[in-house]
Amino acid sequence: MVLGGDSAETTGCTLTGRDAAMDGALNALYGGGGRPGGRGGSDRSAGLGGSAPSVARWLGDIRTYFPSSVVQVMQRDAIERLGLSALLLEPEMLEAVEADVHLVGTLLSLNKAMPETTKETARAVVRKVVDDLERRLVTRTRATLTGALDRSAKINRPRHRDIDWDRTIRANLKNYLPLPGGDGAGTVVPERLIGYGRAAQAVKKDVILCIDQSGSMAASVVYASVFGAVLASMRTLRTRLVVFDTAVVDLTDQLDDPVDVLFGTQLGGGTDINRALAYCQSRITRPAETVVVLISDLYEGGIRNEMLKRVAAMKASGVQFVTLLALSDEGAPAYDREHAAALGALGAPAFACTPDLFPEVMAAALEKRPLPIPDKETHQ
Structure with missing residues:
Protein backbone atom coordinates (compact mmCIF):
# COMPACT_ATOMS: atom_id res chain seq x y z
CA MET A 1 0.00 0.00 0.00
CA VAL A 2 1.34 3.44 -0.93
CA LEU A 3 0.80 6.34 1.46
CA GLY A 4 0.64 9.96 0.46
CA GLY A 5 0.01 9.45 -3.23
CA ASP A 6 -2.52 8.07 -5.68
CA SER A 7 -2.23 4.28 -5.64
CA ALA A 8 -3.66 4.02 -9.18
CA GLU A 9 -0.87 6.24 -10.54
CA THR A 10 1.95 4.55 -8.63
CA THR A 11 0.92 0.92 -8.85
CA GLY A 12 -1.30 0.78 -11.91
CA CYS A 13 -4.32 -0.50 -9.95
CA THR A 14 -7.20 1.16 -8.17
CA LEU A 15 -8.20 0.22 -4.64
CA THR A 16 -11.88 -0.36 -3.95
CA GLY A 17 -14.14 -1.15 -1.02
CA ARG A 18 -12.42 -1.99 2.28
CA ASP A 19 -8.94 -1.61 0.78
CA ALA A 20 -9.74 1.91 -0.38
CA ALA A 21 -11.17 2.80 3.03
CA MET A 22 -8.06 1.49 4.78
CA ASP A 23 -5.82 3.42 2.39
CA GLY A 24 -7.83 6.57 3.00
CA ALA A 25 -7.51 6.22 6.77
CA LEU A 26 -3.76 5.76 6.48
CA ASN A 27 -3.39 8.59 3.97
CA ALA A 28 -5.31 10.93 6.26
CA LEU A 29 -2.55 10.57 8.82
CA TYR A 30 0.58 9.84 6.81
CA GLY A 31 -0.18 11.36 3.43
CA GLY A 32 0.43 14.98 4.41
CA GLY A 33 -3.22 15.90 4.16
CA GLY A 34 -3.55 17.78 7.43
CA ARG A 35 -5.91 16.28 10.03
CA PRO A 36 -8.20 13.23 10.00
CA GLY A 37 -11.61 13.92 8.61
CA GLY A 38 -10.91 16.96 6.43
CA ARG A 39 -9.51 17.39 2.92
CA GLY A 40 -5.84 16.90 2.22
CA GLY A 41 -3.38 17.88 -0.43
CA SER A 42 -4.58 15.31 -2.98
CA ASP A 43 -8.12 14.77 -4.20
CA ARG A 44 -8.55 11.50 -2.39
CA SER A 45 -6.70 12.38 0.83
CA ALA A 46 -9.05 12.43 3.80
CA GLY A 47 -6.79 14.77 5.73
CA LEU A 48 -7.02 15.38 9.48
CA GLY A 49 -9.71 18.00 9.91
CA GLY A 50 -9.74 20.06 13.08
CA SER A 51 -13.24 19.25 14.36
CA ALA A 52 -13.75 16.63 17.06
CA PRO A 53 -16.57 14.83 15.18
CA SER A 54 -14.45 14.30 12.07
CA VAL A 55 -11.50 13.03 14.13
CA ALA A 56 -13.86 10.77 16.08
CA ARG A 57 -15.06 9.29 12.79
CA TRP A 58 -11.46 8.67 11.74
CA LEU A 59 -10.76 6.98 15.08
CA GLY A 60 -13.77 4.76 14.51
CA ASP A 61 -12.54 3.90 11.01
CA ILE A 62 -9.08 2.81 12.10
CA ARG A 63 -10.55 0.66 14.87
CA THR A 64 -12.69 -1.01 12.22
CA TYR A 65 -9.88 -1.68 9.77
CA PHE A 66 -6.82 -2.36 11.94
CA PRO A 67 -5.90 -4.49 14.98
CA SER A 68 -5.63 -2.84 18.39
CA SER A 69 -1.81 -2.73 18.38
CA VAL A 70 -1.80 -0.82 15.07
CA VAL A 71 -4.61 1.49 16.23
CA GLN A 72 -2.55 2.49 19.26
CA VAL A 73 0.46 3.34 17.10
CA MET A 74 -1.67 5.41 14.71
CA GLN A 75 -3.32 7.28 17.59
CA ARG A 76 0.07 8.05 19.06
CA ASP A 77 1.34 9.30 15.71
CA ALA A 78 -1.74 11.49 15.25
CA ILE A 79 -1.27 13.05 18.67
CA GLU A 80 2.48 13.62 18.25
CA ARG A 81 2.69 14.53 14.55
CA LEU A 82 -0.47 16.56 14.16
CA GLY A 83 -1.02 18.17 17.54
CA LEU A 84 -4.33 16.53 18.40
CA SER A 85 -3.76 16.63 22.17
CA ALA A 86 -6.26 19.44 22.64
CA LEU A 87 -9.03 17.33 21.13
CA LEU A 88 -8.52 14.77 23.90
CA LEU A 89 -10.03 17.33 26.24
CA GLU A 90 -13.44 16.57 24.72
CA PRO A 91 -15.46 13.63 26.13
CA GLU A 92 -16.64 12.33 22.74
CA MET A 93 -13.03 12.05 21.63
CA LEU A 94 -11.98 10.11 24.70
CA GLU A 95 -14.84 7.68 24.22
CA ALA A 96 -13.60 6.96 20.68
CA VAL A 97 -9.92 6.28 21.37
CA GLU A 98 -8.20 2.97 22.02
CA ALA A 99 -6.84 3.21 25.56
CA ASP A 100 -3.21 2.29 26.27
CA VAL A 101 -0.31 3.37 28.47
CA HIS A 102 0.77 6.11 26.05
CA LEU A 103 -2.70 7.61 25.93
CA VAL A 104 -2.78 7.65 29.73
CA GLY A 105 0.50 9.56 29.71
CA THR A 106 -0.96 12.12 27.31
CA LEU A 107 -4.08 12.52 29.46
CA LEU A 108 -2.00 13.01 32.59
CA SER A 109 0.06 15.71 30.87
CA LEU A 110 -3.24 17.47 30.00
CA ASN A 111 -4.73 16.96 33.46
CA LYS A 112 -4.43 20.55 34.64
CA ALA A 113 -6.02 21.90 31.45
CA MET A 114 -8.82 19.34 31.40
CA PRO A 115 -12.34 20.78 31.77
CA GLU A 116 -14.60 19.28 34.45
CA THR A 117 -16.89 17.82 31.77
CA THR A 118 -14.01 15.65 30.54
CA LYS A 119 -12.41 14.54 33.82
CA GLU A 120 -14.81 11.69 34.59
CA THR A 121 -14.41 10.29 31.07
CA ALA A 122 -10.63 10.63 31.37
CA ARG A 123 -10.65 8.78 34.70
CA ALA A 124 -12.69 5.99 33.12
CA VAL A 125 -10.11 5.68 30.32
CA VAL A 126 -7.24 5.61 32.82
CA ARG A 127 -9.12 3.13 35.01
CA LYS A 128 -9.50 0.72 32.10
CA VAL A 129 -5.76 0.77 31.36
CA VAL A 130 -4.85 0.42 35.05
CA ASP A 131 -7.23 -2.51 35.53
CA ASP A 132 -5.76 -4.25 32.48
CA LEU A 133 -2.22 -3.75 33.81
CA GLU A 134 -3.15 -5.03 37.26
CA ARG A 135 -4.67 -8.19 35.80
CA ARG A 136 -1.48 -8.73 33.83
CA LEU A 137 1.02 -7.98 36.58
CA VAL A 138 -0.44 -8.51 40.03
CA LEU A 149 10.37 -12.22 51.46
CA ASP A 150 9.96 -15.76 52.80
CA ARG A 151 13.52 -16.62 51.86
CA SER A 152 14.87 -13.42 53.38
CA ALA A 153 12.99 -14.14 56.64
CA LYS A 154 14.21 -17.74 56.97
CA ILE A 155 15.87 -18.47 60.31
CA ASN A 156 17.85 -21.49 61.45
CA ARG A 157 16.96 -21.49 65.15
CA PRO A 158 13.17 -21.32 65.12
CA ARG A 159 10.87 -22.07 68.01
CA HIS A 160 9.23 -25.48 67.83
CA ARG A 161 5.90 -24.13 66.62
CA ASP A 162 7.65 -22.06 63.93
CA ILE A 163 9.62 -24.93 62.36
CA ASP A 164 9.08 -25.45 58.64
CA TRP A 165 9.17 -29.24 58.77
CA ASP A 166 9.10 -29.78 55.03
CA ARG A 167 12.22 -27.68 54.45
CA THR A 168 13.87 -28.99 57.59
CA ILE A 169 13.48 -32.62 56.49
CA ARG A 170 14.71 -31.83 52.98
CA ALA A 171 17.75 -30.01 54.36
CA ASN A 172 18.64 -32.95 56.64
CA LEU A 173 18.08 -35.94 54.36
CA LYS A 174 21.83 -36.52 54.37
CA ASN A 175 21.46 -37.24 58.08
CA TYR A 176 19.05 -40.17 57.54
CA LEU A 177 19.71 -43.10 59.89
CA PRO A 178 18.06 -46.50 59.35
CA LEU A 179 16.54 -48.06 62.45
CA PRO A 180 17.58 -51.56 63.61
CA GLY A 181 15.50 -54.39 62.20
CA GLY A 182 16.10 -53.92 58.49
CA ASP A 183 12.47 -53.17 57.68
CA GLY A 184 13.33 -49.93 55.90
CA ALA A 185 12.28 -47.68 58.75
CA GLY A 186 14.58 -44.88 59.77
CA THR A 187 14.86 -41.41 61.10
CA VAL A 188 16.22 -38.06 60.00
CA VAL A 189 18.48 -36.29 62.49
CA PRO A 190 17.51 -32.58 62.25
CA GLU A 191 20.90 -31.01 62.79
CA ARG A 192 19.67 -27.89 61.05
CA LEU A 193 16.23 -26.50 61.85
CA ILE A 194 14.60 -24.22 59.29
CA GLY A 195 11.60 -22.05 60.01
CA TYR A 196 10.12 -18.61 60.09
CA GLY A 197 10.16 -16.33 63.09
CA ARG A 198 7.01 -15.08 64.80
Whole structure:
Protein backbone atom coordinates (compact mmCIF):
# COMPACT_ATOMS: atom_id res chain seq x y z
CA MET A 1 0.00 0.00 0.00
CA VAL A 2 1.34 3.44 -0.93
CA LEU A 3 0.80 6.34 1.46
CA GLY A 4 0.64 9.96 0.46
CA GLY A 5 0.01 9.45 -3.23
CA ASP A 6 -2.52 8.07 -5.68
CA SER A 7 -2.23 4.28 -5.64
CA ALA A 8 -3.66 4.02 -9.18
CA GLU A 9 -0.87 6.24 -10.54
CA THR A 10 1.95 4.55 -8.63
CA THR A 11 0.92 0.92 -8.85
CA GLY A 12 -1.30 0.78 -11.91
CA CYS A 13 -4.32 -0.50 -9.95
CA THR A 14 -7.20 1.16 -8.17
CA LEU A 15 -8.20 0.22 -4.64
CA THR A 16 -11.88 -0.36 -3.95
CA GLY A 17 -14.14 -1.15 -1.02
CA ARG A 18 -12.42 -1.99 2.28
CA ASP A 19 -8.94 -1.61 0.78
CA ALA A 20 -9.74 1.91 -0.38
CA ALA A 21 -11.17 2.80 3.03
CA MET A 22 -8.06 1.49 4.78
CA ASP A 23 -5.82 3.42 2.39
CA GLY A 24 -7.83 6.57 3.00
CA ALA A 25 -7.51 6.22 6.77
CA LEU A 26 -3.76 5.76 6.48
CA ASN A 27 -3.39 8.59 3.97
CA ALA A 28 -5.31 10.93 6.26
CA LEU A 29 -2.55 10.57 8.82
CA TYR A 30 0.58 9.84 6.81
CA GLY A 31 -0.18 11.36 3.43
CA GLY A 32 0.43 14.98 4.41
CA GLY A 33 -3.22 15.90 4.16
CA GLY A 34 -3.55 17.78 7.43
CA ARG A 35 -5.91 16.28 10.03
CA PRO A 36 -8.20 13.23 10.00
CA GLY A 37 -11.61 13.92 8.61
CA GLY A 38 -10.91 16.96 6.43
CA ARG A 39 -9.51 17.39 2.92
CA GLY A 40 -5.84 16.90 2.22
CA GLY A 41 -3.38 17.88 -0.43
CA SER A 42 -4.58 15.31 -2.98
CA ASP A 43 -8.12 14.77 -4.20
CA ARG A 44 -8.55 11.50 -2.39
CA SER A 45 -6.70 12.38 0.83
CA ALA A 46 -9.05 12.43 3.80
CA GLY A 47 -6.79 14.77 5.73
CA LEU A 48 -7.02 15.38 9.48
CA GLY A 49 -9.71 18.00 9.91
CA GLY A 50 -9.74 20.06 13.08
CA SER A 51 -13.24 19.25 14.36
CA ALA A 52 -13.75 16.63 17.06
CA PRO A 53 -16.57 14.83 15.18
CA SER A 54 -14.45 14.30 12.07
CA VAL A 55 -11.50 13.03 14.13
CA ALA A 56 -13.86 10.77 16.08
CA ARG A 57 -15.06 9.29 12.79
CA TRP A 58 -11.46 8.67 11.74
CA LEU A 59 -10.76 6.98 15.08
CA GLY A 60 -13.77 4.76 14.51
CA ASP A 61 -12.54 3.90 11.01
CA ILE A 62 -9.08 2.81 12.10
CA ARG A 63 -10.55 0.66 14.87
CA THR A 64 -12.69 -1.01 12.22
CA TYR A 65 -9.88 -1.68 9.77
CA PHE A 66 -6.82 -2.36 11.94
CA PRO A 67 -5.90 -4.49 14.98
CA SER A 68 -5.63 -2.84 18.39
CA SER A 69 -1.81 -2.73 18.38
CA VAL A 70 -1.80 -0.82 15.07
CA VAL A 71 -4.61 1.49 16.23
CA GLN A 72 -2.55 2.49 19.26
CA VAL A 73 0.46 3.34 17.10
CA MET A 74 -1.67 5.41 14.71
CA GLN A 75 -3.32 7.28 17.59
CA ARG A 76 0.07 8.05 19.06
CA ASP A 77 1.34 9.30 15.71
CA ALA A 78 -1.74 11.49 15.25
CA ILE A 79 -1.27 13.05 18.67
CA GLU A 80 2.48 13.62 18.25
CA ARG A 81 2.69 14.53 14.55
CA LEU A 82 -0.47 16.56 14.16
CA GLY A 83 -1.02 18.17 17.54
CA LEU A 84 -4.33 16.53 18.40
CA SER A 85 -3.76 16.63 22.17
CA ALA A 86 -6.26 19.44 22.64
CA LEU A 87 -9.03 17.33 21.13
CA LEU A 88 -8.52 14.77 23.90
CA LEU A 89 -10.03 17.33 26.24
CA GLU A 90 -13.44 16.57 24.72
CA PRO A 91 -15.46 13.63 26.13
CA GLU A 92 -16.64 12.33 22.74
CA MET A 93 -13.03 12.05 21.63
CA LEU A 94 -11.98 10.11 24.70
CA GLU A 95 -14.84 7.68 24.22
CA ALA A 96 -13.60 6.96 20.68
CA VAL A 97 -9.92 6.28 21.37
CA GLU A 98 -8.20 2.97 22.02
CA ALA A 99 -6.84 3.21 25.56
CA ASP A 100 -3.21 2.29 26.27
CA VAL A 101 -0.31 3.37 28.47
CA HIS A 102 0.77 6.11 26.05
CA LEU A 103 -2.70 7.61 25.93
CA VAL A 104 -2.78 7.65 29.73
CA GLY A 105 0.50 9.56 29.71
CA THR A 106 -0.96 12.12 27.31
CA LEU A 107 -4.08 12.52 29.46
CA LEU A 108 -2.00 13.01 32.59
CA SER A 109 0.06 15.71 30.87
CA LEU A 110 -3.24 17.47 30.00
CA ASN A 111 -4.73 16.96 33.46
CA LYS A 112 -4.43 20.55 34.64
CA ALA A 113 -6.02 21.90 31.45
CA MET A 114 -8.82 19.34 31.40
CA PRO A 115 -12.34 20.78 31.77
CA GLU A 116 -14.60 19.28 34.45
CA THR A 117 -16.89 17.82 31.77
CA THR A 118 -14.01 15.65 30.54
CA LYS A 119 -12.41 14.54 33.82
CA GLU A 120 -14.81 11.69 34.59
CA THR A 121 -14.41 10.29 31.07
CA ALA A 122 -10.63 10.63 31.37
CA ARG A 123 -10.65 8.78 34.70
CA ALA A 124 -12.69 5.99 33.12
CA VAL A 125 -10.11 5.68 30.32
CA VAL A 126 -7.24 5.61 32.82
CA ARG A 127 -9.12 3.13 35.01
CA LYS A 128 -9.50 0.72 32.10
CA VAL A 129 -5.76 0.77 31.36
CA VAL A 130 -4.85 0.42 35.05
CA ASP A 131 -7.23 -2.51 35.53
CA ASP A 132 -5.76 -4.25 32.48
CA LEU A 133 -2.22 -3.75 33.81
CA GLU A 134 -3.15 -5.03 37.26
CA ARG A 135 -4.67 -8.19 35.80
CA ARG A 136 -1.48 -8.73 33.83
CA LEU A 137 1.02 -7.98 36.58
CA VAL A 138 -0.44 -8.51 40.03
CA THR A 139 -0.38 -12.30 40.43
CA ARG A 140 3.20 -12.80 39.29
CA THR A 141 4.44 -9.80 41.27
CA ARG A 142 2.89 -10.98 44.53
CA ALA A 143 4.06 -14.56 44.05
CA THR A 144 7.63 -13.53 43.19
CA LEU A 145 7.98 -11.06 46.06
CA THR A 146 6.29 -13.32 48.60
CA GLY A 147 8.84 -16.00 47.79
CA ALA A 148 11.68 -13.50 48.13
CA LEU A 149 10.37 -12.22 51.46
CA ASP A 150 9.96 -15.76 52.80
CA ARG A 151 13.52 -16.62 51.86
CA SER A 152 14.87 -13.42 53.38
CA ALA A 153 12.99 -14.14 56.64
CA LYS A 154 14.21 -17.74 56.97
CA ILE A 155 15.87 -18.47 60.31
CA ASN A 156 17.85 -21.49 61.45
CA ARG A 157 16.96 -21.49 65.15
CA PRO A 158 13.17 -21.32 65.12
CA ARG A 159 10.87 -22.07 68.01
CA HIS A 160 9.23 -25.48 67.83
CA ARG A 161 5.90 -24.13 66.62
CA ASP A 162 7.65 -22.06 63.93
CA ILE A 163 9.62 -24.93 62.36
CA ASP A 164 9.08 -25.45 58.64
CA TRP A 165 9.17 -29.24 58.77
CA ASP A 166 9.10 -29.78 55.03
CA ARG A 167 12.22 -27.68 54.45
CA THR A 168 13.87 -28.99 57.59
CA ILE A 169 13.48 -32.62 56.49
CA ARG A 170 14.71 -31.83 52.98
CA ALA A 171 17.75 -30.01 54.36
CA ASN A 172 18.64 -32.95 56.64
CA LEU A 173 18.08 -35.94 54.36
CA LYS A 174 21.83 -36.52 54.37
CA ASN A 175 21.46 -37.24 58.08
CA TYR A 176 19.05 -40.17 57.54
CA LEU A 177 19.71 -43.10 59.89
CA PRO A 178 18.06 -46.50 59.35
CA LEU A 179 16.54 -48.06 62.45
CA PRO A 180 17.58 -51.56 63.61
CA GLY A 181 15.50 -54.39 62.20
CA GLY A 182 16.10 -53.92 58.49
CA ASP A 183 12.47 -53.17 57.68
CA GLY A 184 13.33 -49.93 55.90
CA ALA A 185 12.28 -47.68 58.75
CA GLY A 186 14.58 -44.88 59.77
CA THR A 187 14.86 -41.41 61.10
CA VAL A 188 16.22 -38.06 60.00
CA VAL A 189 18.48 -36.29 62.49
CA PRO A 190 17.51 -32.58 62.25
CA GLU A 191 20.90 -31.01 62.79
CA ARG A 192 19.67 -27.89 61.05
CA LEU A 193 16.23 -26.50 61.85
CA ILE A 194 14.60 -24.22 59.29
CA GLY A 195 11.60 -22.05 60.01
CA TYR A 196 10.12 -18.61 60.09
CA GLY A 197 10.16 -16.33 63.09
CA ARG A 198 7.01 -15.08 64.80
CA ALA A 199 7.52 -11.78 62.99
CA ALA A 200 6.96 -13.52 59.66
CA GLN A 201 3.59 -11.83 59.23
CA ALA A 202 4.90 -8.43 60.33
CA VAL A 203 6.55 -5.88 58.06
CA LYS A 204 9.80 -7.37 56.77
CA LYS A 205 11.00 -4.74 54.31
CA ASP A 206 10.49 -1.07 53.52
CA VAL A 207 10.26 -0.06 49.86
CA ILE A 208 10.48 3.52 48.59
CA LEU A 209 9.57 4.14 44.95
CA CYS A 210 10.98 7.50 43.87
CA ILE A 211 9.56 8.40 40.46
CA ASP A 212 10.68 11.12 38.06
CA GLN A 213 7.51 12.70 36.63
CA SER A 214 9.16 14.65 33.83
CA GLY A 215 7.31 14.34 30.53
CA SER A 216 9.66 11.74 29.06
CA MET A 217 8.90 9.34 31.92
CA ALA A 218 5.13 9.09 31.30
CA ALA A 219 4.95 5.33 30.67
CA SER A 220 7.23 4.66 33.64
CA VAL A 221 4.96 6.70 35.91
CA VAL A 222 1.95 4.63 34.83
CA TYR A 223 3.63 1.28 35.44
CA ALA A 224 5.26 2.41 38.69
CA SER A 225 1.90 3.56 40.07
CA VAL A 226 0.37 0.15 39.37
CA PHE A 227 3.32 -1.66 40.93
CA GLY A 228 3.20 0.70 43.89
CA ALA A 229 -0.40 -0.27 44.54
CA VAL A 230 0.48 -3.97 44.28
CA LEU A 231 3.38 -3.62 46.72
CA ALA A 232 1.25 -1.59 49.12
CA SER A 233 -1.32 -4.40 49.18
CA MET A 234 1.29 -6.79 50.65
CA ARG A 235 1.22 -6.60 54.44
CA THR A 236 4.83 -7.73 54.77
CA LEU A 237 6.01 -4.66 52.84
CA ARG A 238 5.77 -1.05 53.90
CA THR A 239 5.67 0.90 50.65
CA ARG A 240 6.13 4.62 50.08
CA LEU A 241 5.61 6.30 46.71
CA VAL A 242 7.24 9.65 45.97
CA VAL A 243 7.01 11.58 42.69
CA PHE A 244 9.13 14.57 41.81
CA ASP A 245 10.06 17.19 39.27
CA THR A 246 11.60 20.28 40.86
CA ALA A 247 9.24 19.69 43.80
CA VAL A 248 8.61 16.49 45.74
CA VAL A 249 5.16 15.01 46.40
CA ASP A 250 4.50 12.02 48.66
CA LEU A 251 1.52 10.05 47.31
CA THR A 252 1.74 7.16 49.77
CA ASP A 253 -1.70 7.84 51.24
CA GLN A 254 -3.24 7.28 47.78
CA LEU A 255 -1.55 3.96 47.06
CA ASP A 256 -4.74 1.96 47.50
CA ASP A 257 -5.88 3.34 44.14
CA PRO A 258 -3.30 3.79 41.36
CA VAL A 259 -5.73 5.98 39.41
CA ASP A 260 -5.68 8.49 42.27
CA VAL A 261 -1.90 8.27 42.27
CA LEU A 262 -1.74 8.98 38.55
CA PHE A 263 -4.02 11.98 38.77
CA GLY A 264 -1.87 13.21 41.64
CA THR A 265 1.13 13.43 39.33
CA GLN A 266 1.99 16.35 37.10
CA LEU A 267 3.92 15.25 34.05
CA GLY A 268 6.39 17.74 32.63
CA GLY A 269 8.61 20.37 34.15
CA GLY A 270 12.17 20.21 35.45
CA THR A 271 13.97 17.60 37.50
CA ASP A 272 15.65 17.75 40.92
CA ILE A 273 16.73 14.22 41.79
CA ASN A 274 18.86 15.41 44.69
CA ARG A 275 15.87 17.01 46.43
CA ALA A 276 13.77 13.88 45.90
CA LEU A 277 16.47 11.62 47.31
CA ALA A 278 16.91 13.95 50.28
CA TYR A 279 13.23 13.49 51.08
CA CYS A 280 13.43 9.70 50.68
CA GLN A 281 16.55 9.56 52.82
CA SER A 282 14.75 11.43 55.59
CA ARG A 283 12.02 8.75 55.67
CA ILE A 284 14.37 5.77 56.10
CA THR A 285 14.22 4.28 59.59
CA ARG A 286 15.57 0.76 58.94
CA PRO A 287 18.38 1.12 56.40
CA ALA A 288 19.35 -2.56 56.35
CA GLU A 289 15.73 -3.52 55.60
CA THR A 290 15.04 -0.80 53.03
CA VAL A 291 15.00 -0.85 49.23
CA VAL A 292 14.98 2.49 47.39
CA VAL A 293 14.02 2.36 43.72
CA LEU A 294 14.81 5.52 41.75
CA ILE A 295 13.01 5.57 38.39
CA SER A 296 14.51 8.37 36.31
CA ASP A 297 16.35 9.11 33.07
CA LEU A 298 18.89 10.92 35.31
CA TYR A 299 18.77 14.28 33.54
CA GLU A 300 19.47 16.08 36.79
CA GLY A 301 18.60 19.73 37.20
CA GLY A 302 19.64 19.83 40.85
CA ILE A 303 23.03 19.43 42.49
CA ARG A 304 24.77 16.48 40.87
CA ASN A 305 27.48 15.90 43.47
CA GLU A 306 24.98 16.08 46.32
CA MET A 307 22.81 13.52 44.55
CA LEU A 308 25.71 11.10 44.27
CA LYS A 309 26.72 11.68 47.89
CA ARG A 310 23.20 10.80 49.03
CA VAL A 311 23.23 7.57 47.06
CA ALA A 312 26.64 6.67 48.51
CA ALA A 313 25.45 7.47 52.04
CA MET A 314 22.32 5.35 51.67
CA LYS A 315 24.29 2.40 50.36
CA ALA A 316 26.86 2.75 53.15
CA SER A 317 24.06 2.59 55.72
CA GLY A 318 22.80 -0.70 54.28
CA VAL A 319 20.08 0.49 51.90
CA GLN A 320 19.57 -1.53 48.71
CA PHE A 321 19.54 1.14 45.98
CA VAL A 322 18.15 0.40 42.53
CA THR A 323 18.16 2.83 39.59
CA LEU A 324 15.79 2.18 36.70
CA LEU A 325 16.28 4.40 33.66
CA ALA A 326 12.79 3.44 32.52
CA LEU A 327 10.03 1.07 33.58
CA SER A 328 8.32 0.38 30.29
CA ASP A 329 8.18 -1.78 27.16
CA GLU A 330 9.57 0.98 24.92
CA GLY A 331 13.10 -0.39 24.50
CA ALA A 332 16.36 1.37 25.29
CA PRO A 333 15.61 4.83 26.74
CA ALA A 334 17.40 8.14 26.37
CA TYR A 335 19.25 8.96 29.59
CA ASP A 336 22.19 10.88 31.04
CA ARG A 337 25.08 8.48 30.52
CA GLU A 338 27.49 10.42 32.70
CA HIS A 339 25.20 10.21 35.72
CA ALA A 340 24.45 6.56 35.01
CA ALA A 341 28.18 5.78 34.92
CA ALA A 342 28.72 7.67 38.19
CA LEU A 343 25.99 5.63 39.90
CA GLY A 344 27.48 2.44 38.51
CA ALA A 345 30.82 3.39 40.05
CA LEU A 346 29.04 3.61 43.42
CA GLY A 347 27.76 0.07 43.03
CA ALA A 348 24.27 1.19 41.96
CA PRO A 349 24.05 0.18 38.29
CA ALA A 350 21.40 2.02 36.24
CA PHE A 351 19.45 0.06 33.66
CA ALA A 352 16.13 -0.02 31.84
CA CYS A 353 13.55 -2.51 33.04
CA THR A 354 10.42 -3.94 31.45
CA PRO A 355 7.29 -4.39 33.57
CA ASP A 356 7.64 -8.16 33.24
CA LEU A 357 11.18 -8.06 34.68
CA PHE A 358 10.37 -5.68 37.54
CA PRO A 359 9.20 -8.40 40.00
CA GLU A 360 12.51 -10.24 39.54
CA VAL A 361 14.47 -7.02 40.10
CA MET A 362 12.54 -6.31 43.29
CA ALA A 363 12.94 -9.91 44.50
CA ALA A 364 16.70 -9.71 44.03
CA ALA A 365 16.86 -6.39 45.89
CA LEU A 366 14.77 -7.73 48.77
CA GLU A 367 17.05 -10.76 49.07
CA LYS A 368 20.19 -8.63 48.68
CA ARG A 369 21.47 -10.65 45.75
CA PRO A 370 22.79 -9.43 42.38
CA LEU A 371 20.20 -7.68 40.24
CA PRO A 372 19.08 -9.35 36.98
CA ILE A 373 20.38 -6.59 34.69
CA PRO A 374 18.92 -7.38 31.25
CA ASP A 375 21.15 -5.83 28.59
CA LYS A 376 24.55 -4.16 28.62
CA GLU A 377 23.28 -1.69 26.02
CA THR A 378 20.80 -0.24 28.51
CA HIS A 379 22.81 0.08 31.68
CA GLN A 380 26.04 1.42 33.02
